[in-house]
Amino acid sequence: xxxxxxxxxxxxxxxxxxxxxxxxxxxxxxxxxxxxxxxxxxxxxxxxxxxxxxxxxxxxxxxxxxxxxxxxxxxxxxxxxxxxxxxxxxxxxxx
Amino acid sequence: xxxxxxxxxxxxxxxxxxxxxxxxxxxxxxxxxxxxxxxxxxxxxxxxxxxxxxxxxxxxxxxxxxxxxxxxxxxxxxxxxxxxxxxxxxxxxxxxxxxxxxxxxxxxxxxxxxxxxxxxxxxxxxxxxxxxxxxxxxxxxxxxxxxxxxxxxxxxxxxxxxxxxxxxxxxxxxxxxxxxxxxxxxxxxxxxxxxxxxxxxxxxxxxxxxxxxxxxxxxxxxxxxxxxxxxxxxxxxxxxxxxxxxxxxxxxxxxxxxxxxxxxxxxxxxxxxxxxxxxxxxxxxxxxxxxxxxxxxxxxxxxxxxxxxxxxxxxxxxxxxxxxxxxxxxxxxxxxxxxxxxxxxxxxxxxxxxxxxxxxxxxxxxxxxxxxxxxxxxxxxxxxxxxxxxxxxxxxxxxxxxxxxxxxxxxxxxxxxxxxxxxxxxxxxxxxxxxxxxxxxxxxxxxxxxxxxxxxxxxxxxxxxxxxxxxxxxxxxxxxxxxxxxxxxxxxx
Numbered sequence: 001x002x003x004x005x006x007x008x009x010x011x012x013x014x015x016x017x018x019x020x021x022x023x024x025x026x027x028x029x030x031x032x033x034x035x036x037x038x039x040x041x042x043x044x045x046x047x048x049x050x051x052x053x054x055x056x057x058x059x060x061x062x063x064x065x066x067x068x069x070x071x072x073x074x075x076x077x078x079x080x081x082x083x084x085x086x087x088x089x090x091x092x093x094x095x
Numbered sequence: 096x097x098x099x100x101x102x103x104x105x106x107x108x109x110x111x112x113x114x115x116x117x118x119x120x121x122x123x124x125x126x127x128x129x130x131x132x133x134x135x136x137x138x139x140x141x142x143x144x145x146x147x148x149x150x151x152x153x154x155x156x157x158x159x160x161x162x163x164x165x166x167x168x169x170x171x172x173x174x175x176x177x178x179x180x181x182x183x184x185x186x187x188x189x190x191x192x193x194x195x196x197x198x199x200x201x202x203x204x205x206x207x208x209x210x211x212x213x214x215x216x217x218x219x220x221x222x223x224x225x226x227x228x229x230x231x232x233x234x235x236x237x238x239x240x241x242x243x244x245x246x247x248x249x250x251x252x253x254x255x256x257x258x259x260x261x262x263x264x265x266x267x268x269x270x271x272x273x274x275x276x277x278x279x280x281x282x283x284x285x286x287x288x289x290x291x292x293x294x295x296x297x298x299x300x301x302x303x304x305x306x307x308x309x310x311x312x313x314x315x316x317x318x319x320x321x322x323x324x325x326x327x328x329x330x331x332x333x334x335x336x337x338x339x340x341x342x343x344x345x346x347x348x349x350x351x352x353x354x355x356x357x358x359x360x361x362x363x364x365x366x367x368x369x370x371x372x373x374x375x376x377x378x379x380x381x382x383x384x385x386x387x388x389x390x391x392x393x394x395x396x397x398x399x400x401x402x403x404x405x406x407x408x409x410x411x412x413x414x415x416x417x418x419x420x421x422x423x424x425x426x427x428x429x430x431x432x433x434x435x436x437x438x439x440x441x442x443x444x445x446x447x448x449x450x451x452x453x454x455x456x457x458x459x460x461x462x463x464x465x466x467x468x469x470x471x472x473x474x475x476x477x478x479x480x481x482x483x484x485x486x487x488x489x490x491x492x493x494x495x496x497x498x499x500x501x502x503x504x505x506x507x508x509x510x511x512x513x514x515x516x517x518x519x520x521x522x523x524x525x526x527x528x529x530x531x532x533x534x535x536x537x538x539x540x541x542x543x544x545x546x547x548x549x550x551x552x553x554x555x556x557x558x559x560x561x562x563x564x565x566x567x568x569x570x571x572x573x574x575x576x577x578x579x580x581x582x583x584x585x586x587x588x
Contacts, residue, residue, distance in 0.1 A: 008457070015416060015460040016423075017453055018441035027457065030515065034458060037516050038405040038471070044478050051476030052483060054307040055532030055557070056294050060336055075196035079427035088425050091436045 002032040099124035100263045100585045104168050104320040107266065111157055111167050118153035118167030121266075122146055122211055125169040128264045128584030129213065135236045135262055135582065137255040139174050140182050141214035149211040156209060165327055166209025171265035173256050174215040175222055176202050176311070177300040185302040186230035187220045189428045189447025199300025200332045201269065201311045208327045213265055217255030220449045221419065222276055222304045225521040227254025228512050229451045237284055237505050238262035238580035239547055245507040247547070250280030250521075253314070257284040260314045263584040267324050268314045273304050274407055275501075275525025277312045278537035282500035282550025285539040285578055287315045287567070289325060290525075292557045293532035294339040297332030305414035306337075308407075308529040316578060316587070318538065318567045322346035325560065341558070349561030350568045355389030357566065360493035364400035367523060370502045374549060377541045378499050381551045384573040385497065385566065393493050397485040402478050403527040404519060409462050409475035410530070415452075416459030422447060454515065483531040490556045495566050498524050500537040500550035524552060534560045538567045540574040548576070 008028045012019040019027060073086050082089040099121055102110065110116045126143055146169070153167035177183050177195035184190040198206075206212065217235040219227050226248040227234040235254035237247035238261050249258040253270030257280035260268050270277045272290035281288025289312045296311045303309065313324045326346045332338045361382060366375065386392055424430035424443035431442035448456065462471035489496065502523055511518045528535040534557070537550040551570055555563045578587050 003461075007461075011457050011460045011464060013441075014464060015456050016420075016437065016440040016444055017448065017456065018438075018445035027454070030454060031457060031461065034408065034454075034515060035461070038408055041402055041405050041409075041474050041478055044399065044402055044474075044481065046474060046477035046481070049477040049480055051473055052480035053476055054293075054337070055483065056337055056339070059294070059339065061340065063333070063336075072196070076426075078196055079193055081424060081428070081430035090425055091432075091434065091439050093436050 003028045003035065100128060101587055103317045104266050104315060104323055105317070107168060108164070108323070111162070114157065118150040118157070118211065121167055122150040122169055125213060125264065125266065131584045132238070132262045132264045132582065135238055135258055136233055137217055137235050137259040137262065137264060138171070138214045139184065139186065139217050139232045139255070142181055142212050146211050146213055149206070153209045153211060163208035165205060165324065168210055169213050169266045170205060170210045171213045171216045171256060171259050171268040172202055173218050173253050173268070173270045175218055175271050175302045176269060177302065178202055178215065181215065183215065183302070184231070185221045186218050186232055187448065187452065188231050189422045191429060193427050197300060200297035200334060201301070201328050204327050204330065205269070216259055216268060219252035219254070220452050221302065221415070222252040222271055222273055223415070223451050223455055224251040225275070225279060225518050226508070226511060227251040228508065229449050231449065234508055238582040239285065239505065240581040242507055242545060245509070247505040248283065248508050250283035250505060252276035254280050256314045257281050257286055257288065260284070260286045260316060261578065261580055262582060263587050267320060269311060270314055271301060271309055271311050272529065273308045274411060274529050275522035277314065278500050278525045278535055278550070278552055279521055281314055281537040282539070282548065283505035285548030285576065285580065287318055287321045287539065288537045289313055289321050289560070290528065290535045291325065291329065291560055292534040294337050295534070295558065295560065296328050297330070297335040297338045299332055299334040303418040305411040306418060307414060308411060318564055318571050319347065319350050321536070322350045322564045339558070344561070346561055346564055349564045352565040353389065354385065354565050354569050357390045357495065358393050358493040359385050359390045359566070360393050360395035360489055360496040362395050362397045362400065362489070362496060362498060364397050365498045365524060367502060370499070371504070371543070373543045374499045374502060377549050377551065378497070381497055381540060381570055384570055387573065388569040395489045395493060395496070397489060397527070399478065399481045399485050400527060403482055403530055404523055406475045406478040406482065407526045407530060408458070408519060409471050410479060412455040412459035413462045413472050414459070416456045416463065419452070419456055451515070479530050482527055486531045486533060494555070495562055496554040498552045498554070500524060500552040504543040504545070504547040504549055528554050532557060534563055536563045536567050538570045538574070539576040539578070540570055541576070
């Protein structure tokens with residue numbers, strides 16, 4: 001199976017990673033090879049098998065829904081590439 | 096000086112207790128060793144000023160008689176653990192300059208017990224790789240001899256953690272294991288590497304790769320040292336909802352228990368194509384050693400073994416694509432400016448993530464996208480259950496499982512980096528334990544014809560790390576492995 005360049009374009013858009021024309025060529029063969037190899041999973045009969053998302057799926061504990069942290073604006077903003085006052089700064093999103 | 100490097104952590108601890116040596120002396124020896132082995136590229140950040148203070152404090156605690164169980168022992172930390180106000184990059188360009196405002200639970204347990212922090216260790220970018228070659232800092236180098244003049248890979252992803260302990264530039268180190276990232280480099284470098292049961296150590300404050308698979312674990316020169324540091328790392332943490340509610344256990348006792356009557360499984364399916372003959376010979380030797388130590392060997396089957404790797408390469412990238420969505424150029428890390436928000440995201444992530452990380456994010460995004468979810472992600476989760484059930488069934492008949500750790504010894508840098516699938520095959524024996532959440536340990540047990548270290552892996556049922564230590568100790572005793580890499584800082588044994 002191959003992953004065509006339009007599919008690479010679509011998933012790189014979903015993943016918010018810019019992919020140049022040139023790289024999309026290479027990626028389509030790379031991803032195709034990996035997915036081909038993964039497709040051996042089709043040999044396994046999984047009829048009626050419950051998917052397993054994690055090994056401790058039944059062990060998760062309840063806790064009170066209370067605030068345990070907060071009032072640390074400076075720390076939260078400390079590593080931001082751009083900030084203004086108490087806010088993160090992003091490119092303009094409203095026309 | 097070199098006598099200080101020769102001490103295991105347990106020996107150093109005893110000498111410190113008897114005041115035969117001081118923490119400051121021990122730190123000086125390791126500082127010197129770090130300088131001598133700089134060419135191995137193991138440390139990406141050193142923290143020697145902090146280390147000095149920690150060593151002074153440890154000596155005070157010994158004088159006052161209230162030293163913690165790791166007091167004064169020099170320890171390196173994989174650059175995937177967040178360390179407060181110390182740069183934490185996951186060896187990625189996207190996190191360059193990131194200064195966490197908090198300390199991971201595991202490292203904070205280590206410092207509370209008196210451990211002395213030497214610095215942050217090299218690893219594959221976001222722990223994605225098996226050779227440490229995806230690191231933005233360049234690969235950590237294996238301290239064992241070159242082959243044909245080419246440096247060998249330390250393995251990965253925790254390459255710097257394994258190499259530093261083998262080279263004598265850290266007494267012990269911390270790593271993480273999502274698909275073999277502790278056990279494979281431990282085998283390549285000739286040290287002991289433990290991947291605990293999923294849920295045994297808190298994941299809080301560790302840069303996330305695949306949250307249902309990631310676990311923190313130690314690298315040490317002996318099994319006894321592994322038990323010493325693991326006892327401190329393990330434990331319930333309310334900040335990690337997946338951490339198990341188990342109290343403190345001192346695992347040092349378990350190391351000494353005999354293994355008479357224990358049933359050890361040998362899985363037929365681990366005889367894979369392309370396995371080096373020296374690896375299968377070592378496996379047979381391990382089987383004989385355990386038999387001599389009084390264990391009963393049982394041939395077992397784990398029928399879905401073959402599907403563990405392809406299953407992993409859907410599940411891990413799917414979880415990674417979701418976890419790594421947080422690197423958006425807004426809250427921390429690198430940002431490439433652009434006109435619109437989306438263009439900024441796309442430019443930042445294209446520039447900040449390396450090739451392998453991008454490949455995995457894209458595979459994961461594909462597997463989770465509409466139209467492919469059932470065929471890939473759901474299918475992989477179903478296969479994951481079958482793999483776990485194979486182990487559940489096997490552990491009805493056996494107490495632990497013995498396998499090789501890797502299908503080959505360490506390979507030269509650059510040898511596998513061009514073909515992702517060849518690189519993925521490194522983890523063929525280690526990935527199943529992550530999918531099933533089991534504890535596993537790699538013990539150095541012999542040498543290849545070219546004199547490179549080889550490891551044997553032991554697996555046990557969940558939360559039976561104590562049993563792993565007992566069996567690993569039996570192998571260690573009989574293997575009499577000599578840790579003597581050509582490029583070590585000094586004589587280590």
